[in-house]
Amino acid sequence: MAAAIEHEVALPAGVLHITVAAASDLGMVRKVNEDSYLAEQELFLVADGMGGHSFGDRASQSVVSTFAAALAEGSPLSPEGLVRTIHQSNQAVVNMAEDDDESVSGTTLAGLALVKSEATHHWMAFNVGDSRVYSWDGRLLEQVTVDHSAVQELLDLGQITPVEATEHPHRNVVTRAIGVGDVVDPDIWLLPVGGKQLFVVCSDGLTKELDDDQIAVILADRFTLPGDLSVAERLVEAALAAGGSDNVTVVVVESDFVGATHTADEDTNDRGVPHHLEVTRPRK
Amino acid sequence: MPIVSQFRYRPAGASGWLAVASPGRLLVVHPDAFDIAVAVFGTGRGNSGQGFQTALDELTRGGLSATPPFALLEWLGSSGERALRVIVRGGVRAVVTAGGSEHTLDGTGVSTWTEQSFQQVAGFEVVVEPEPEPTFDADRWLPFDNGVVSATRLSSTSLPTTTEPRQAEPVQAAPAPAAPAPAEPEPAEKQPEQAPAAPVSEVTVSDIPVAPEGEPELDSNARPTDEGYDYLFGETMYRNVSEAAVREPEPDDDPVIEPAAGDHDGMTIMTGDLKKLRAGRKAKAADAAPPPPPAASQLYLELSTGTREPLSQPVLVGRAPTASKVSGSALPRLVTIPGDKDISRNHAQFAVEGGTVVVTDLHSRNGTQVIMPGKPPQQLRQGEPTAVILGTVVDLGGGVTLTVCEES
Numbered sequence: 001m002a003a004a005i006e007h008e009v010a011l012p013a014g015v016l017h018i019t020v021a022a023a024s025d026l027g028m029v030r031k032v033n034e035d036s037y038l039a040e041q042e043l044f045l046v047a048d049g050m051g052g053h054s055f056g057d058r059a060s061q062s063v064v065s066t067f068a069a070a071l072a073e074g075s076p077l078s079p080e081g082l083v084r085t086i087h088q089s090n091q092a093v094v095n096m097a098e099d100d101d102e103s104v105s106g107t108t109l110a111g112l113a114l115v116k117s118e119a120t121h122h123w124m125a126f127n128v129g130d131s132r133v134y135s136w137d138g139r140l141l142e143q144v145t146v147d148h149s150a151v152q153e154l155l156d157l158g159q160i161t162p163v164e165a166t167e168h169p170h171r172n173v174v175t176r177a178i179g180v181g182d183v184v185d186p187d188i189w190l191l192p193v194g195g196k197q198l199f200v201v202c203s204d205g206l207t208k209e210l211d212d213d214q215i216a217v218i219l220a221d222r223f224t225l226p227g228d229l230s231v232a233e234r235l236v237e238a239a240l241a242a243g244g245s246d247n248v249t250v251v252v253v254e255s256d257f258v259g260a261t262h263t264a265d266e267d268t269n270d271r272g273v274p275h276h277l278e279v280t281r282p283r284k
Numbered sequence: 285m286p287i288v289s290q291f292r293y294r295p296a297g298a299s300g301w302l303a304v305a306s307p308g309r310l311l312v313v314h315p316d317a318f319d320i321a322v323a324v325f326g327t328g329r330g331n332s333g334q335g336f337q338t339a340l341d342e343l344t345r346g347g348l349s350a351t352p353p354f355a356l357l358e359w360l361g362s363s364g365e366r367a368l369r370v371i372v373r374g375g376v377r378a379v380v381t382a383g384g385s386e387h388t389l390d391g392t393g394v395s396t397w398t399e400q401s402f403q404q405v406a407g408f409e410v411v412v413e414p415e416p417e418p419t420f421d422a423d424r425w426l427p428f429d430n431g432v433v434s435a436t437r438l439s440s441t442s443l444p445t446t447t448e449p450r451q452a453e454p455v456q457a458a459p460a461p462a463a464p465a466p467a468e469p470e471p472a473e474k475q476p477e478q479a480p481a482a483p484v485s486e487v488t489v490s491d492i493p494v495a496p497e498g499e500p501e502l503d504s505n506a507r508p509t510d511e512g513y514d515y516l517f518g519e520t521m522y523r524n525v526s527e528a529a530v531r532e533p534e535p536d537d538d539p540v541i542e543p544a545a546g547d548h549d550g551m552t553i554m555t556g557d558l559k560k561l562r563a564g565r566k567a568k569a570a571d572a573a574p575p576p577p578p579a580a581s582q583l584y585l586e587l588s589t590g591t592r593e594p595l596s597q598p599v600l601v602g603r604a605p606t607a608s609k610v611s612g613s614a615l616p617r618l619v620t621i622p623g624d625k626d627i628s629r630n631h632a633q634f635a636v637e638g639g640t641v642v643v644t645d646l647h648s649r650n651g652t653q654v655i656m657p658g659k660p661p662q663q664l665r666q667g668e669p670t671a672v673i674l675g676t677v678v679d680l681g682g683g684v685t686l687t688v689c690e691e692s
Contacts, residue, residue, distance in 0.1 A: 083612040120620050122606065146609055188615060190607035192629075 004230050009042060009114065011121055014259010016114070016193065020044065021230035022251040027205055028244035034107075035203045035249035036060035038067055042077060042114035044251045047178070048131050048203040051105025055096075059107040059179050062096060063089040067111075077115045079124055079188065086126065086178070086186050093179025106177035109186070110145055112199050112253055117190070123199070123255075125189040129174040132207055134215070135191070136198040141216040144189055144199075148176035171208070197255045200235070205248035209239040219252075289427035293435035295419040300434035301376070301412045304339075307430065308359045311339050312376060312410050312438060317352035320345075325432050336369070353391060355410050360401070368405040373397035375413040381406040409439040582691040583636055588684055593619055598635040601686065602646070603627045626650050626682035632664075634678075634686070637671075641688050643678055644669045653679040 004021040022044075026033045034049035034056030047063040049056030066089035075081065086109065093107060108129025115124040125133040127145035130152075135142050146152060150173035151165040160168060178184055198219065206215070218238060222231040229237075232250045239248040291305055302321040304311040313321050324339045336358045344351045353374020360367040370378045372391035380387045382402040389398050392413065416436045426433075427441065583595040593599050598616040600607060605618040606629065621627050628648035635642050645652040645664040652664045657675040664670055672678070678686045 079615050083615060086612060117618055186612040188607060188610050188612055190618060192604050192606055
């Protein structure tokens with residue numbers, strides 16, 4: 001598997017170094033890998049297909065190729081443009097389904113992209129279904145996206161606890177997916193760019209085998225890995241060791257912003273902002 | 285007395301007239317007006333208030349000359365008043381027993397229709413002229429509550445002839461059914477206040493206990509009929525029972541995700557009738573996707589720097605704004621006010637809701653003030669969406685203001 005890929009992006013206030021590692025595996029049980037991923041330029045996504053008769057892998061590949069085609073057009077990534085591409089990829093999968101109407105089919109999507117909106121850059125995270133984006137600030141692993149799944153809805157309602165969710169019989173049921181209807185409703189996060197940041201984009205094959213703490217330990221130990229093993233491969237390896245009951249796909253994106261310190265960062269730690277509403281810290 | 289439905293009818297074959305029953309109301313219409321009968325049934329359920337008028341509108345849609353022969357009856361007022369309004373047109377007549385005597389309303393020979401209201405009504409019978417061939421040789425009647433059937437005669441279920449010998453000199457003698465008439469399941473949407481009058485019998489529709497064997501019995505009665513009748517009976521009764529008692533899942537409903545039991549292999553699944561789901565979503569998509577209201581695109585914010593920010597989508601203003609879990613259809617524009625540390629990263633959000641600009645302070649550290657024209661400055665409560673009018677100045681502190689404007 002390919003080792004980590006590095007590149008640099010020039011931003012108005014400095015340079016952003018991006019290091020990407022990706023890995024995907026069939027798992028120990030499944031016969032087909034229905035996961036697909038894309039890690040090109042500043043766009044990183046994972047799609048987890050579902051449906052029989054090899055529909056799942058074609059669906060997830062279709063989403064990835066729709067995004068790859070959008071990237072190839074060369075226009076800078078914007079939130080609006082990516083939402084349009086999500087809708088396009090949905091249409092592509094819906095069109096595929098016409099001759100296969102009876103099967104249960106579609107794909108999840110989780111992604112991260114460096115987008116430019118107005119004059120500023122943001123990390124945009126997005127999801128449809130139960131593939132996820134996490135952020136890691138060096139100490140704390142935080143799930144950025146919120147699953148569109150039955151157990152997430154039960155969690156939100158307070159009817160089950162997070163521990164119960166991992167064992168819940170409905171834990172494989174997603175409530176939104178690409179390719180199921182003519183309209184898809186992705187959720188979007190726009191996060192600040194700055195300092196050292198790390199994101200994990202993954203399919204549920206990772207998160208159903210490893211809990212947050214186990215993922216965090218592997219991320220924290222990533223500098224001690226043997227030279228030919230990327231952190232993404234290490235995460236996949238751990239998921240397989242834990243059972244590997246599903247396809248496992250992981251994209252790890254590390255970024256380091258070097259440049260003039262943005263005034264926005266002056267009175268905060270430079271590890272990003274954990275929550276929307278807890279954004280301004282006391283100055284003194 | 286086992287008869288508990290609001291009407292009863294003598295079934296007829298394909299030549300029978302179509303009878304449409306809803307709570308407190310009965311329409312009998314010539315079989316050529318098949319579409320009207322179905323339409324009236326569709327509109328008549330649930331909204332009792334306009335049901336009579338809606339039925340008339342439907343009947344006269346093509347103008348008076350195209351209006352089919354029909355009889356339309358409706359119980360008025362409370363059940364105690366036993367008031368009945370009757371309209372007949374063409375080859376149908378209604379015999380109403382009211383105030384101790386019988387009144388016949390005949391639609392033949394009238395160019396428009398005949399209408400009359402009755403008080404203290406004991407019962408009625410509707411007779412089609414000429415009388416179509418009944419399905420049964422014997423004088424057998426079936427209960428009829430809510431739905432569409434093909435019939436030669438109909439009556440209220442509490443005709444005095446079956447309960448009070450004194451009034452047994454019937455023009456349209458309606459002997460009791462050979463077998464006790466089974467009750468239909470009570471329709472789910474029946475509204476209590478329109479429980480039709482059952483003037484003589486004490487049994488009213490709202491009291492009906494649902495007879496468990498009602499439906500099978502009904503079917504067994506219906507089976508030995510000719511094909512034309514079967515067709516109508518089967519179709520209309522199915523509709524009646526299914527829509528009234530066991531509502532069909534509507535395709536537009538949000539998908540109900542039923543997980544496959546025992547699927548623990550880590551496979552992500554989506555179940556449900558995908559085909560129906562797709563069809564439903566497609567229909568929805570066709571309905572949806574309205575263009576953004578024109579007002580929204582003309583509203584804008586004018587920043588103290590002179591920049592204009594259109595309010596065609598939500599605008600989030602701050603020193604380093606971010607967005608958290610927003611729908612792809614309501615993507616905010618992030619407007620950065622650089623440099624001023626009095627302003628929070630996410631300070632305030634502006635959105636247009638129903639043509640009105642709504643500003644929300646996003647729990648900013650130093651707060652947000654709004655100055656509406658001609659009013660003193662007012663501190664926004666944190667996190668509370670507040671509607672503002674045109675010309676309002678929103679002060680984020682540090683000399684940064686935004687003015688709500690509209691393109692003229």
